[in-house]
Amino acid sequence: MSQPDLAEKPRLPLSRERVLRAALELADEQGIDALTMRSLGRELGVEAMSLYNHVANKEAVLDGLVEVVMGEVLEAVDDVRLSSPAEWKPVTRRRILAAREVMLRHRWAPKVLESRTEIPAVLMRYLDGLLGLMLQGEFSADLAHHAMHAFGSRGLGFTQELFEEDTEMPAETVGMMAEQMAGEYPNLGEMLKVVTHDADTTLGWCDDQFEFEFGLDLILDGLERLRDAQRLT
Amino acid sequence: MSQPDLAEKPRLPLSRERVLRAALELADEQGIDALTMRSLGRELGVEAMSLYNHVANKEAVLDGLVEVVMGEVLEAVDDVRLSSPAEWKPVTRRRILAAREVMLRHRWAPKVLESRTEIPAVLMRYLDGLLGLMLQGEFSADLAHHAMHAFGSRGLGFTQELFEEDTEMPAETVGMMAEQMAGEYPNLGEMLKVVTHDADTTLGWCDDQFEFEFGLDLILDGLERLRDAQRLT
DNA sequence: ACCTGAACACCGTTCAAGT
């Protein structure tokens, strides 16, 4: 057919934008390991090699994903000015939990973020905003600096997960596990026994969101105390 | 030569032990990315495929590395019994800093640990020990549970590094960077200016060990406070 | 029982060739 392809799909041209959008979708739906240049090409109905016309290489794709995700974070937290220093704690708390919601939508994001060799500019922007809250909250520059380190990845809404989020289990099952475990791991066994027997205790087994907020509040409270101590001197 | 190889090196036979020792050395010296089945074979003067007679696959090698590293950690921290509950804080602190020393000797360890899909038994053993200290310190099972989550990877002596440890810089250089940065990142710029001008402030620029201990103490202090509050009820 | 060589199915990426 020498006719111009009237019947064919418009097949909008490739672009960095489209490549990144496809990459995001792929990572969200199939995980970051499923994202290869070849699979990404397939998703776009194109050979893998065509992608190199729009992105330098795979690292550039990952950099782009970080930009997109951090963009979502920055959008979710754009309230910056405190009307009073006292607002520091609740505002910071809200901001970090908002960042966390974005991270939970893109579970691969922490891993990709961690794999960057240069600090992405979007991350700098976010950290600058977080630091701004501390300065407005009347932290000294020095204490604010330490605070940023103390937050670590928690400031972005995630923690290093030492073990995968387990599937939900009925309290009974956990109780049985406790029995089994008690032999090799006496303290874990004992803890599990108590935690699962008290009904009024934190529900069932590890609730990641609860634990995240627990750790976050521990740090926020500690920092506030240090700030107040520093003010008196 | 039909003679038996008297002159050749004894060439002690391969074994899981030897494979792991070579892997450890390779990872320590050249980084974890340089550890491939082929490079590991080369190190041992053998084809990559021979390794499969002694380890199931590459994942098994990484599992083995975790065992070795956590073994070093467990060795470094075998003091367990507290003579009094009050000892909880200093002993826990020492234990975690001892674990950190091992991690600093094997910089790839956090990444490998994080990549395990099952919780390694050696890790469980370590966590059980840490939990034991908390229980001896008269934490309730529930609070001890939350505390373990709050520690996260810090309990093992490392934090998620959002940016690589920069090379040491003279204070002047940092000062210049601050000027440059102030445009795009006003809060970071301001912080840097102050931090680098105060001579009596925390030395120079980010001291990782200092920041780690700062964050650790923040958590330990917070936990102790919660424990004492819980005791009164 | 252990080691090897060739091969397979995947990567990311280069490059000359097509349109």
Add this chain to the structure above:
DNA sequence: ACCTGAACACCGTTCAAGT
């Protein structure tokens, strides 16, 4: 200017063949 096909240099791993 953009896309493609063949190819290269790497992975981890399988398997039949050697000793």
